[in-house]
Amino acid sequence: MTTSTDRIVEDYLSRLRAALGGLPRARRRELVQEISDHIAEGRASLPQGDEAAVRGLLDRLGDPDDIAAEASVALPRKRKEWAALALLSLTGLVLPATLLGLAEESSGCGTLFTPQLSPRPIASSTCPPTDGSAVFGTAVWEVGFVILLGVLSLALAASIVRRAGRRQAAST
Amino acid sequence: MLAQMRRGTLQYCVLALLGSEERYGFDLVRRLADVDGMVTSEGTIYPLLGRLRRDGLVESTWQESPTGPPRRYYRLTDTGREALAGFQGEWSRFRNAVDHFVGRTARP
Numbered sequence: 001m002t003t004s005t006d007r008i009v010e011d012y013l014s015r016l017r018a019a020l021g022g023l024p025r026a027r028r029r030e031l032v033q034e035i036s037d038h039i040a041e042g043r044a045s046l047p048q049g050d051e052a053a054v055r056g057l058l059d060r061l062g063d064p065d066d067i068a069a070e071a072s073v074a075l076p077r078k079r080k081e082w083a084a085l086a087l088l089s090l091t092g093l094v095l096p097a098t099l100l101g102l103a104e105e106s107s108g109c110g111t112l113f114t115p116q117l118s119p120r121p122i123a124s125s126t127c128p129p130t131d132g133s134a135v136f137g138t139a140v141w142e143v144g145f146v147i148l149l150g151v152l153s154l155a156l157a158a159s160i161v162r163r164a165g166r167r168q169a170a171s172t
Numbered sequence: 173m174l175a176q177m178r179r180g181t182l183q184y185c186v187l188a189l190l191g192s193e194e195r196y197g198f199d200l201v202r203r204l205a206d207v208d209g210m211v212t213s214e215g216t217i218y219p220l221l222g223r224l225r226r227d228g229l230v231e232s233t234w235q236e237s238p239t240g241p242p243r244r245y246y247r248l249t250d251t252g253r254e255a256l257a258g259f260q261g262e263w264s265r266f267r268n269a270v271d272h273f274v275g276r277t278a279r280p
Contacts (some may be wrong), residue, residue: 013252016215026264029220029223030222031218032220034197034218034221034222034244035218036246037197037241038197038198038201038214038215038218039245040240040241041197041198041240041243042198044240060205060213060214061213061215062212062213062214062215062216063213064215066212066213066215066216067213067215067218067219068215070179070216070219071219071222072180073179073219073222118224158173
């Protein structure tokens with residue numbers, strides 16, 4: 001049977017669950033469990049069905065929003081932000097390398113980024129002369145391109161992290 | 173400002189309460205809240221306990237309760253004990269320094 005005090009408690013816990021929405025699921029479940037145990041422990045020493053006493057117990061626990069604010073202090077970066085960072089760093093390095101590999105493949109003049117899977121002439125007639133200095137020159141140019149894009153994407157990632165940090169500081 | 177100071181020092185009060193014996197959440201929270209000026213919302217101590225546990229300053233075990241569901245008991249780890257000892261020294265210096273300027277005994 002659900003009593004009116006049960007409903008008051010359930011209402012409080014669902015407000016708490018909603019307030020903790022930004023937390024990782026395991027952390028939210030654990031916190032709701034602990035607060036719920038606290039309420040059960042407190043109710044055990046109260047006269048049964050005493051609404052005012054139960055409200056007093058919940059008042060002492062405080063506003064669910066305050067508990068949520070405390071729980072999100074120094075919260076590890078959200079999973080979504082990590083994913084964005086990883087993707088950015090990856091594309092900053094992998095994408096230019098892939099593009100260069102494709103360019104080399106289509107021109108048939110491989111130097112650095114072409115996987116040597118199929119036997120083919122490394123230097124066709126349309127390729128620039130492949131003496132040591134020319135290969136070296138192309139390699140420098142290609143590596144520079146990759147590093148430039150890598151640095152750009154890292155700078156972008158860093159600014160995302162800073163913005164997230166500021167948002168977190170503002171919310172506490 | 174006061175809220176930040178309270179948050180910073182509250183965790184050491186939790187560690188100090190666990191210094192002599194292990195305690196379960198409700199007991200710990202009530203002991204803190206019963207001292208005037210320590211916490212305004214009892215519920216905010218639970219996220220703090222979780223943080224202390226993840227940082228390895230306290231550890232917890234589940235134990236049967238004579239009256240109801242099992243209770244989660246918290247106790248200090250060696251790291252927690254060291255952190256508490258370090259704070260105790262720093263705190264008395266800091267308290268004396270603040271009292272020197274704003275305490276009742278300070279000269280105008």
